[in-house]
Amino acid sequence: MKDLASANLDNMTTAEFEEYLPELFESGGGSISKDPRFANFFKAHPDCASLVRDLETIAEQAKSLFEPSGEGSGSEPSDAVWSNIASKLKEEPPTTKEN
Amino acid sequence: MQTKPNPGFFKRNAPIAGEAEAIERAKNGDPDAFAKLYALHKRRVYTLCLRMLGNVSEAEDMTQEAFLHLFRKLGSFRGESAFSTWLHRLTVNLVLMHLRKKGLQLVSLEETINPSEEDAPKRDFGSRDTMLSGSVDRVTLERAVALLPPGYRMVFVLHDVEGFEHNEIATMLECSTGNSKSQLHKARLKLRELLRESQALQPASVQSADSLAEPAAQKGITR
Numbered sequence: 001m002k003d004l005a006s007a008n009l010d011n012m013t014t015a016e017f018e019e020y021l022p023e024l025f026e027s028g029g030g031s032i033s034k035d036p037r038f039a040n041f042f043k044a045h046p047d048c049a050s051l052v053r054d055l056e057t058i059a060e061q062a063k064s065l066f067e068p069s070g071e072g073s074g075s076e077p078s079d080a081v082w083s084n085i086a087s088k089l090k091e092e093p094p095t096t097k098e099n
Numbered sequence: 100m101q102t103k104p105n106p107g108f109f110k111r112n113a114p115i116a117g118e119a120e121a122i123e124r125a126k127n128g129d130p131d132a133f134a135k136l137y138a139l140h141k142r143r144v145y146t147l148c149l150r151m152l153g154n155v156s157e158a159e160d161m162t163q164e165a166f167l168h169l170f171r172k173l174g175s176f177r178g179e180s181a182f183s184t185w186l187h188r189l190t191v192n193l194v195l196m197h198l199r200k201k202g203l204q205l206v207s208l209e210e211t212i213n214p215s216e217e218d219a220p221k222r223d224f225g226s227r228d229t230m231l232s233g234s235v236d237r238v239t240l241e242r243a244v245a246l247l248p249p250g251y252r253m254v255f256v257l258h259d260v261e262g263f264e265h266n267e268i269a270t271m272l273e274c275s276t277g278n279s280k281s282q283l284h285k286a287r288l289k290l291r292e293l294l295r296e297s298q299a300l301q302p303a304s305v306q307s308a309d310s311l312a313e314p315a316a317q318k319g320i321t322r
Contacts, residue, residue: 059259
């Protein structure tokens with residue numbers, strides 16, 4: 001992973017900047033587009049600004065996928081799954097506390 | 100690699116009403132309490148399995164396995180992390196074990212290190228007028244995620260959806276944290292490409308999940 005600390009943004013191309021993005025996203029908390037350190041660079045490279053904002057949007061929207069979608073047969077297992085579990089549980093001894 | 104807290108993750112794993120009591124009762128062998136835990140978490144666990152496996156039948160099998168495993172291991176839950184975090188970690192490990200047993204290359208990330216030319220994201224930065232911002236709805240994104248190459252999908256789901264840290268993913272997938280970060284970046288690039296393609300197929304007024312429906316059906320999420 002590349003570290004931007006020693007890089008010169010004045011001479012950097014969009015492709016070169018992209019190489020730093022994996023680390024920047026990890027360290028920047030997902031708000032690279034608003035980071036003042038890169039304001040001039042993004043102004044000079046609108047395509048890169050667009051890329052960064054798109055990736056931020058995708059990462060942000062991904063969080064909404066954590067909660068399953070609304071009620072419906074496609075968002076939960078069939079009733080047979082619980083029937084199988086309940087059936088197998090009857091065959092197993094009760095759980096024991098581990099320490 | 101330093102581990103940093105992920106506030107969004109903990110926000111998404113807030114305790115559920117009645118969960119703590121159900122856990123304690125289930126630990127003591129109360130079948131109704133275990134049924135309640137199943138009811139509270141079945142959708143999240145199933146959705147996680149489905150995203151990782153891309154196959155309804157396998158996802159149901161692994162959901163069953165995850166809850167049976169939970170029943171056996173519940174006594175070891177100490178409450179040091181949110182119960183849902185613990186359960187998801189247990190589920191992810193079971194799914195990965197299942198995939199390893201199947202001998203898939205997916206878990207080694209081989210295919211994502213050297214994805215096929217077709218699957219790898221293109222070097223296309225786009226322009227301001229094709230920006231996605233504010234126009235990606237949940238269903239569209241879900242369908243695009245299903246179209247990702249399996250290795251990309253795995254890292255994306257674990258990090259961006261489930262909230263696992265790169266060092267945790269690296270441990271689970273037996274790769275380096277740098278590899279995990281790199282694969283996540285490529286996954287997001289590929290998603291951007293898929294989402295822009297879907298938008299390009301639709302007039303602005305009807306841009307919706309429908310544009311990804313056909314490719315999803317053609318390529319399928321079943322392996």
